[in-house]
Amino acid sequence: MEFGDVVRGRRMVRAYDPGRAVAEGTLTELLELAIRAPSAGFSQGWDFVVLRTAADTGRFWAASKDDEDGEPDRWLAGMQTAPVLVLCLSDRERYLDRYAEPDKGWSDRDSARWPVPYWDVDTGMAGLLILLGAVDEGLSGCFFGVPPERQAAVLAEFGAPSGHRIVGVISLGYPAPPGVDRRSPSLRRGRRPITEVAHDGDYGVHWS
Numbered sequence: 001m002e003f004g005d006v007v008r009g010r011r012m013v014r015a016y017d018p019g020r021a022v023a024e025g026t027l028t029e030l031l032e033l034a035i036r037a038p039s040a041g042f043s044q045g046w047d048f049v050v051l052r053t054a055a056d057t058g059r060f061w062a063a064s065k066d067d068e069d070g071e072p073d074r075w076l077a078g079m080q081t082a083p084v085l086v087l088c089l090s091d092r093e094r095y096l097d098r099y100a101e102p103d104k105g106w107s108d109r110d111s112a113r114w115p116v117p118y119w120d121v122d123t124g125m126a127g128l129l130i131l132l133g134a135v136d137e138g139l140s141g142c143f144f145g146v147p148p149e150r151q152a153a154v155l156a157e158f159g160a161p162s163g164h165r166i167v168g169v170i171s172l173g174y175p176a177p178p179g180v181d182r183r184s185p186s187l188r189r190g191r192r193p194i195t196e197v198a199h200d201g202d203y204g205v206h207w208s
């Protein structure tokens with residue numbers, strides 16, 4: 001696909017065809033794209049836990065759920081049809097270690113030096129490459145978060161070190177038949193145009 005078509009064709013999909021598996025080779029392709037993401041100091045402080053059996057995705061949903069007995073709501077019922085989940089983890093320690101090296105010189109490992117948490121930024125960039133790559137492969141995906149109070153349980157369930165953070169989870173699969181997936185109500189807000197979000201030279205001088 002043309003790059004612009006991939007970008008414009010991407011939308012979050014929250015219901016999948018559960019009977020249609022994603023080939024292992026396709027997942028490898030998507031992971032190969034993810035590791036091409038930029039990263040501060042080339043720290044590459046990301047890890048991806050790929051869940052591609054019903055048993056493993058079930059472990060995720062059980063660990064991330066806050067209501068033990070409740071019936072899944074429409075969002076959860078749709079998302080649970082995804083044959084693949086990719087947990088996108090960031091690793092802050094890897095950045096502190098990398099920037100303590102002589103060429104960077106932040107040997108005090110002081111968190112206050114960081115303008116924003118680059119470990120999360122970089123992992124998010126890698127996640128976007130997976131989402132775009134999925135569109136290019138004819139797949140659909142949705143990036144979603146894990147609430148703070150469920151992070152430790154999910155990390156523990158999959159044996160990930162507690163210093164990691166789940167920046168987000170990407171559900172992947174072939175989309176459900178038309179009409180099954182419901183557009184997010186958030187989309188009613190409309191897309192902010194570049195005449196509003198882009199500033200020409202100074203903030204407030206709108207792009208025209």
Ligand SMILES: Cc1cc2nc3c(=O)[nH]c(=O)nc-3n(C[C@H](O)[C@H](O)[C@H](O)COP(=O)(O)O)c2cc1C
Nearest residue numbers: 010011012013014075142143144145168184186187
């Ligand atoms: C950081 C982040 C967190 C998100 N969390 C959720 C989520 O928890 N549940 C969900 O259904 N969608 C989630 N989304 C998807 C957004 O709702 C979606 O990107 C937005 O409504 C625009 O729709 P589009 O991506 O289909 O264009 C998230 C997206 C991002 C970037």
